Amino acid sequence: MLCLGEVCADCDGSSRLTKGSGQWEMGETESVVMTTGYGHVNDQAKKEMPYGDISIQIDSLPPLPCSLERLLGIMQDENSSASDLESLIRHDEALCAKILRMANSAFYGLRCRVKTLSRAIMTIGFHEVKSICLFNLLMDSFPVRGNVDRSHRERLWKHVLMTARHAAEIACLRPWVSKDEAYDLGLLHDLGWLAMLVHFKDDYQIIHQIAADRGIPLYLAEERHELTHTQIGKWIALRWGLPEVYHRVIAYHHVPEESPSHRPAVKIVSLAHLLAHMREYPDLVESGFVETFRLDLRISRCEWQGHLGNVERVRQEVDRLWRLLN
Numbered sequence: 001m002l003c004l005g006e007v008c009a010d011c012d013g014s015s016r017l018t019k020g021s022g023q024w025e026m027g028e029t030e031s032v033v034m035t036t037g038y039g040h041v042n043d044q045a046k047k048e049m050p051y052g053d054i055s056i057q058i059d060s061l062p063p064l065p066c067s068l069e070r071l072l073g074i075m076q077d078e079n080s081s082a083s084d085l086e087s088l089i090r091h092d093e094a095l096c097a098k099i100l101r102m103a104n105s106a107f108y109g110l111r112c113r114v115k116t117l118s119r120a121i122m123t124i125g126f127h128e129v130k131s132i133c134l135f136n137l138l139m140d141s142f143p144v145r146g147n148v149d150r151s152h153r154e155r156l157w158k159h160v161l162m163t164a165r166h167a168a169e170i171a172c173l174r175p176w177v178s179k180d181e182a183y184d185l186g187l188l189h190d191l192g193w194l195a196m197l198v199h200f201k202d203d204y205q206i207i208h209q210i211a212a213d214r215g216i217p218l219y220l221a222e223e224r225h226e227l228t229h230t231q232i233g234k235w236i237a238l239r240w241g242l243p244e245v246y247h248r249v250i251a252y253h254h255v256p257e258e259s260p261s262h263r264p265a266v267k268i269v270s271l272a273h274l275l276a277h278m279r280e281y282p283d284l285v286e287s288g289f290v291e292t293f294r295l296d297l298r299i300s301r302c303e304w305q306g307h308l309g310n311v312e313r314v315r316q317e318v319d320r321l322w323r324l325l326n
């Protein structure tokens, strides 16, 4: 592994920036690996689980469904291909129909009708199809009942998709993690919001009310209510036995400096999340956090300015995808 010999600003000067096989790494000390694979939670992970009423609520959440476990496996496997995705989708009639319908929409402007799933995946794109599958399977895992406002669902979906796209593009600038991993982390970073929308509806409404009454961002309103989507997301990630990098991103994307490990991945998703919020909170993007994270990730000012020019394009692509899906 080639050591670039630069002192890494992320890790108090004690670690070094290394580069090997196309992926950058920080020589930070990793904490004890808490999971042994999907669905397996060891004792260390159990210590981080909540207590009391929240614990009962988390325990009542659905276990990791088999199909979602399979998809996460495909997402984690760098050798996975469109055919793995195809075999997963083939077992889900509704999903299959959705993918075919989408490939045949006017947007893709194909002259011949797409009749096979493999052709549909090629037309739409592996990442797009993967995110549609993930979203559908997550929605099945957290079925929205009652009067949850559709606009909340739409906002959340668009936000995670924009975050995933920005994260992948940032990872292309500096591959601290692979583009695919960054994309997947972006897709799952707000898992806690999804759970809150469905299983902690009263808290969700109270938090929105606090944010509206005080004119503060939702994450600050959550802190006042003493229940955050990052905690809930982390508990679900632990319960599902997701790999450690997912816990870290889910738990620390609002405070990357506090993450005990995987800080580059957390910072990439954090930056991506801020860009996805650029329209609602333009001041955040101008804040010192962004500049610090940009420097920590070794992204030059010029590269960053170039990336900022993509924000509107990403927004439009996500809007278009949402329309095609609904």
Ligand SMILES: [Fe+2]
Pocket: 189, 190, 229, 253, 254
């Ligand atoms: Fe978040």
Ligand SMILES: [Fe+2]
Pocket: 159, 163, 189, 190, 273
């Ligand atoms: Fe977010």
